[in-house]
Amino acid sequence: MRLDDRLETLLADMTVDEKVGQLGIFADMLRPFAADVNPEMNELNAGELRERIRAGQVGAVFNGVGAAQGREAQRIAVEESRLGIPLLMGADVIHGMRTVFPIPLGEAASFEPVLAERTARAAAVEATACGLHWTFAPTLDIARDQRWGRVAEAAGEDVVLGTAFAAARVRGFHGDDLTADDCLLATPKHFVGYGAVIGGLEYNSVEISEGTLRDVHLPPFKAALDAGALTVMSAFNDINGVPASAHDELLTGVLRDEWGFRGFVVSDYTADFELVAHGFAGDEREATKLSFTAGVDMSMQSGLYATHLPDLVASGEVSMDTLDEGVRRVLAVKQAIGLFDNPYRSLDPDAEAALDPQALHGELARDAARRSIVLLKNDGGVLPLRRSGQKIALIGPFARDRDNIEGCWTLFGDKSQYVNLEDGLRAALDDGGALTVVDGSGFEDAIDGGIEAAVGAARDADVVLLAIGEPQNYSGEAQSRTRIVVPPAQQALAEAVVATGTPVVVLLRHGRALALHGAVRDAQAILATWFLGTQTGNAVADVVFGDYNPSARLPVSFPRDSGQQPLYYNRQRTGRPELPDMQEFKSRWREMPHGPLYPFGHGLSYTRFEYGPVALSADALDWDGALTVSATLRNAGDRFGEEVVQLYVHDRVASRVRPIRELKDFRKVALAPGEETTVSFELHRDQLAFTTRSGQFAAEPGLFDVWIAPDCESGEAVQFTLRGA
Template sequence: MIGLWHALVEQPRIKLQFKIEKKGGYTLDAAMEPLPAPLRFTNVTVQGSRIRGTGKVFWDPGDELEAELDFKEDSFEGHIHIPLIGTIPLHGARGRGPYMALSLMDEIAPYRQHHVKERSDEDIHEAIEQLLARLSLEEKVGQMCQCQASNFSFGSEVATDPPEKLIAEGRVGSVLGAFDITRVFELQKIAVEQSPHGIPLLFNADVIHGSQTVFPIPLAWSCSWDMEAIKEACAIAAKEASASGTVYNHGPMIDVARDARWGRVSEGAGEDPYLGSLIAKAQVEGYQGESLFNEETLIACLKHFIAYGAAEGGRDYNTVDISESTLRNVYLPPFQAALEAGAGSVMNAFNIYQGVPAAASTFLLKELLREELGFKGVLISDYGSVDEIRVHGHAKDTEEAALKAVQATMDIEMVTRSYDALPGLVREGKLAERQIDEAVRRILYLKYKTGLMDDPFRYIRPEKEMEWHFSEAHLQASLELARKSIVLLKNDGVLPLAKEARKVALIGPFADSKDLLGPWQFSRYGHETVTLYEGLMGKGIGEERILFAPGSKVNEPLDGGIEAAVEQAREAEIVILALGESSDMSGEAASRMDIVVPEPQQRLAEAIAAVGKPTVLVLTNGRPLALSWFEQHMDAIVETWFLGSQAGHAIADVLTGDYNPSGKLTMSFPARIGQVPVYYNHFNTGRPLTETNKNQKYISKYLDGPNEPLYPFGFGLSYTSFAYSDAKLDRSLMSAGETVAASVKVTNTGAIAGEEIVQLYIQDCHGSIVRPVKELKGFCKVFLAPGESRRVAFEITAEELTFWTPDTGYTAEPGQFKVYIGSSSRDVQEVDSLELVKESENERGSWPE
């Protein structure tokens, strides 16, 4: 029974794939097409040729997932019970089975348009005006509404008609969550053939870190500091998703996040606005490519505008209360960079700003986003956030909520039906029809720009699904980025693993788990995720050398689990302890009060540490965790995050030394939970803690722990070592139009080649408003052979010294700046002081007023 198996089901029309493996005990993993729904069996038993598995599904945790399969040589029979679907009899065979959309290739052929050319903006605007003149008020509003492709809900149930009815009547202009290419074809066909004007639909989806080939979560890939690799990951995701009919991505998420309790830190680039801006730009360029007319691209939607990452207590959907200075200096820069890169869409945040829900804020959406930043694209609400204007207490009813959203220039309401009230509001004179027209113009522009108006079925390409989904080239790209995303937090010399090690104890709930993809992924290939066990076997460490024991489940103890794990650890030369969070413990609606390794795993770790063998902690998680106990008791700590489809291979490459880790943290790890939020670019207080005053009482400090994080922003070790020397500036004075060069000599002082991320930080020593103790303003990745040295140089201009103040707006103020270069935000050396001076008659450039 070992291997890949499949079963085709006629009603409902699905294909089930099963992967069965035996490593000590049996494991059963499954995937379901066309729905990208992961099926995880956590309890598996085998009797003869019969296997039985039970588990839970994320969409109905109250009902049990259950399968029972009876195998013959090349076939099986049995049944599966899937919550909300029911019990289905199964007859299956070996292998992945036939491609589900094979018949669609012939069916779609007559609908294809050939030799369609990209329209000019002038042509598009003319066509929009002609179409707009033919639309009734209700038909215009229909373009501003979105429905789901099915009855599945990501929140409370939505009272609405079936999607087929809404589309045929022209009451929606876009559809969310049509993951199946056949479903996209069905719904687009209704829109083109039955709706009043045959306007094609936009198909939207959340493609956050890969489509069918899953890449590391964004917090992980940000630790690569590799913009080209991140851009490539997004381009591959766009290629795979667009082949299935998706046109419009609900991503990237570019919120700056400083509180690790917030589950959505997994979707972003961490705590720094500068690095976050570069990554935001790379993601937009990856998703959108050279032109949205290219059917291998997606419309990028920037979320969440704005300051969602500042939710109080790290609790999702919670209140945000920040100053305009913090808004502009911390949370706005990634949006500015992504808008400059040409992002076609923006999504509002769930939070309030200055007491007004973002979805209704004319200041945020109309004045700041559209008028000041010049955004001309489509503004889409987050799921249900228009109606939530009422729930917040900012509108008395649904009609007023819809009115406020449109007045704030919200173009599309995601899924809920508050916008059904818009025609009545226009007729009552409360809303001008020109505001509706403006929104519809922006929506139609995207439909023309992507070529949908001239070729509605151009994104439905089953032949490309077969070619690209989970292809070897895409898997290789995922593997390479996964390696770069791993951060070595501690190593007392036990890594890399000695090739001649006799036996390795592989212990923990993530030792042989496929739950390595993280939140926000909808791959139909999740059951083929490479586990850590499989990764080690791929390195030639055979089953006879791997002493395996799960020890515990993620959040529950296993009967006898710790005892069995301890027995394996005693027999081994080295222990790999694979612990962490399950995918559903990170992401949206996954905030945690205690950002620690769950208690059953903590007890397992304590028992293993007591054995006294060299122990390597391998972490799978979606956020920084409080790891002080592990720092004291583990010999090495490897932060792997959720690495995607090739996770096991990437981790094994690092553990065995076939890849020298080079990742650097983009979010600080607290020493204790009470420090959170903790971040490197904080302000000085009037009573800052220093080495000389640390024993005084009336200082800004804790009584029971340090101010500093355990592992700071920018931190990450290597299997080699790097020395920094001869740091200098080429001059100490500069005016606004000039450039100063900061440089340092970096030497590989270890025995193997490695890559170092050299970081430049600047502190504005005094200003019209208080500035952070340091801010990242540049970095450079340098690869050095053993003994090799290289001088790394950075250019400093007035742009790096500019910030926003309430009195003068964006400016670089004259004064003194400190320049630091080093390997992390903590491990830096002061290069020198730099003074920004006003222009003299003999100096070049102009001073910003």
């Protein structure tokens, strides 16, 4: 991007203080503000913020909402500041605005990027009506350790799945026209490697090879930029000892020099200030210099740029050209979304007043939620339940709860529209009186008489729906866990209820993959329901009673035990691979098999799909050619259903040890009972490429295994050869 002539003239007329002002984003204290989502630092009251805007010393504000107050703030910037440069107004709109959609991890379970594009579009419509231009989303961290709380915010452990969802969410936020009132500027985050923090510990260090960084963690960001993203957020973590918010090799070398990114980089909340705590900068002045010259254009909340950049420029430690380039990037983004021509875009109080989220997006929220539910287990076909003729006990702390429907990072949801489990299930029954509801326990603590009441309700019922899992404050930022299990009070409840002998369906609520034990693991049926948002109760009812046949699949591996973390399917081969008979001196755990309880890609249906053998269009893939990989898929059951067909590859011999399997493509296929189709994928050389020992991204000729399968552990491989050039 480049500035048009009028903005180059504007840049030339700006003072250093005004230039630096464009590089600061501060908490929006002029509007109703989402508090308690960040630590307090450099808080400005409303009067102080107004004066800074009037002086041209604020480039953007964040996490305030409301069109009328936003319009007034913009009026001050445009009409009362010397140069009239409009404000950019941002917020954390992660998985919905007034309408809350499933957490991104749950939505990724749909394996439908087009669904994520639709929900991002809906969020953009609502957010811009409420006075926003910019969201700090999507989160693109590939997360292979489920102890990390921010697993909930991204698309799981796989790079191909994550890349597809990254591009879809950017397209959805932006829409067709960047200057339209309903365009919400996307911000891929956290650049980069944040999902690889050691031990799954929030804000921790990252030790990572160049190959893993480039092959796993960078591709979703490249896909997001290719989809049109104009801003990027830097991460909190260090990477091999260099904090991401001062990592010039990545922020400048990769983002700008290799990829040609011309938008701007914003720090995560006070990440520039935290260079001092890292021990990477001696003081705040040095932190400012290191962060800005590395490529962080906009400082969030710390105020360091405003305090120290003018002096750094005056001393020559930061050149005027470098300062101008950072300001130019910020102004260019404001220009790209039409703020200079229409500074009051997305700031229409009448549009906000007319917004009817339920009418606009209620059905989408319900569909997104049910498409995110994974049927993990269904022994004996206990699901779906009948609408009549069964007594159902809904037991557990999530049964009536409305406070743990959203999931993490939902700041502006309309709680009056939330449908809890009791209401959704009761409404779906022919006789709502057939449903008995008992809490049984709290989220973390026992309730006096709770287990006794739950056992009584279970004995009197034909089937139990056991609503247990993590409360929503167990996942998200700063919510790392050492044991990713159902809390003990709820586990005790499950043990007592299952011991009654009444069939039990676990309605698991969670923001990560969990290690399931005892009665929870052994229940007749388990539904992974994540945090599903506004339409939770209705969506769960749709699946439980069979109005919707579950089609979601796991985007993360469910471990047998917390101690297996980090656990992910596309691990590299070892020289002593695990064998089924648990021999000594093999790569294995003493207490259990190496693999997961439920693997990546796993998910059941109320119908049964049969896969035919894999067929290849040729036994070799030419260097510049294409290879068609096909298999027949048949719905052998008696219900309509959708199957996520997955294409996996393994490189037999390479200059770097390759993963045991890698997802290369996927497709959701809908079939009527008895219907059969051929599912075909095209493979190309670039899908087989990786970062070689020489640092090149390239494919290597040789022998490959390929599978078409329902998950990462199923299917029979066939082989093909990649020919050399």
